[in-house]
Amino acid sequence: RANRKVAVLGASGGIGQPMSLLLKQSPLISHLSLFDIVHTPGVAADLSHIETRAKVTGHTGNDELGAALDGCEVVVIPAGVPRKPGMTRDDLFNTNASIVQTLAEGCAKHCPEAMICIISNPVNSTVPITSEVFKKAGVYDPKKIFGVTTLDIVRSNTFIAEGKGLDVSKTSCPVVGGHSGITIVPLISQCSPKVSYPQDELEKLTNRIQNAGTEVVNAKAGAGSATLSMAYAGARFACSLLEALNGKEGVIECGFVKSDVTKATYFSTPLLLGPKGLERNLGLGEVSDYERKIIEEALPELMKNIKKGEDFVKSR
Numbered sequence: 001r002a003n004r005k006v007a008v009l010g011a012s013g014g015i016g017q018p019m020s021l022l023l024k025q026s027p028l029i030s031h032l033s034l035f036d037i038v039h040t041p042g043v044a045a046d047l048s049h050i051e052t053r054a055k056v057t058g059h060t061g062n063d064e065l066g067a068a069l070d071g072c073e074v075v076v077i078p079a080g081v082p083r084k085p086g087m088t089r090d091d092l093f094n095t096n097a098s099i100v101q102t103l104a105e106g107c108a109k110h111c112p113e114a115m116i117c118i119i120s121n122p123v124n125s126t127v128p129i130t131s132e133v134f135k136k137a138g139v140y141d142p143k144k145i146f147g148v149t150t151l152d153i154v155r156s157n158t159f160i161a162e163g164k165g166l167d168v169s170k171t172s173c174p175v176v177g178g179h180s181g182i183t184i185v186p187l188i189s190q191c192s193p194k195v196s197y198p199q200d201e202l203e204k205l206t207n208r209i210q211n212a213g214t215e216v217v218n219a220k221a222g223a224g225s226a227t228l229s230m231a232y233a234g235a236r237f238a239c240s241l242l243e244a245l246n247g248k249e250g251v252i253e254c255g256f257v258k259s260d261v262t263k264a265t266y267f268s269t270p271l272l273l274g275p276k277g278l279e280r281n282l283g284l285g286e287v288s289d290y291e292r293k294i295i296e297e298a299l300p301e302l303m304k305n306i307k308k309g310e311d312f313v314k315s316r
């Protein structure tokens with residue numbers, strides 16, 4: 001079995017802890033490295049008692065970032081502050097942009113060849129930030145930097161299967177675009193198995209998927225945003241990458257990457273993953289007129305979010 005070190009940056013948080021628990025269960029990981037600015041010794045000690053393969057180490061504060069990252073092949077980043085009711089993901093920009101920049105600088109220095117999976121919002125901007133940091137450091141490989149949009153796919157699958165009475169484990173609906181509000185575009189016409197809706201229901205469902213994060217923010221009433229479902233989604237994406245790294249063929253996940261599929265320079269589409277990260281961008285496939293229209297509507301907002309991330313790094 002391959003020895004693979006995986007790091008979680010922001011491991012003590014609402015997403016970081018349950019995601020680390022899920023990753024601890026993966027037989028594909030030999031070393032799980034947990035980094036945060038607080039509480040990592042406790043989280044690491046706790047997880048280290050679990051009788052699964054991965055060795056767990058905890059690292060606290062920027063002085064220990066190098067030790068956390070040395071030798072990593074996959075890094076998952078959920079560090080940052082979450083949304084409160086009334087906030088959009090973009091409202092998190094000011095705080096999370098500099099957190100992600102610092103952590104990305106650490107990755108560029110200590111594990112420049114690792115696959116980087118960004119969860120910290122706004123993903124539409126934090127992925128361009130990470131790319132700009134890697135460019136500045138001269139180690140940029142666009143095939144290895146991913147924004148994790150998996151929760152949008154997970155939600156689509158769940159809502160469609162629930163509504164249609166399908167087996168959710170066999171329901172799969174791609175979601176493209178970005179990871180915020182109208183930039184989230186579910187391609188329900190490509191759902192497997194095929195499903196159909198009257199136009200008004202289709203628009204309602206699309207809207208629910210786009211705003212599903214806000215459902216959780218409101219239900220948590222000030223205590224934060226989705227953590228458990230995001231942890232599941234983050235672990236699913238990281239494990240898919242690890243399987244592809246280990247040579248499994250045909251691994252496909254949607255992810256937000258550098259892209260020339262639309263005029264937005266980063267865009268999420270289904271991706272074929274391989275040992276070097278993104279092997280082939282599978283693009284949009286055949287989309288309906290309605291999907292084409294909402295993609296067009298998403299692009300200006302998405303391009304604005306991307307530019308905001310790029311400008312943030314360039315101005316520093």
Ligand code: APR
Nearest residue numbers: 010012013014015036037078079080081082099119120121
């Ligand atoms: N380096 C490492 N960890 C950090 C840093 C930093 N510079 N700054 C904050 N953190 C840690 C916090 O200490 C905390 O443990 O990030 C963790 C964030 O956890 P929560 O506040 O519980 O937030 P969470 O709900 O996990 O969301 C984190 O993911 O989905 C996104 O929008 C969400 O951007 C938010 C992020």
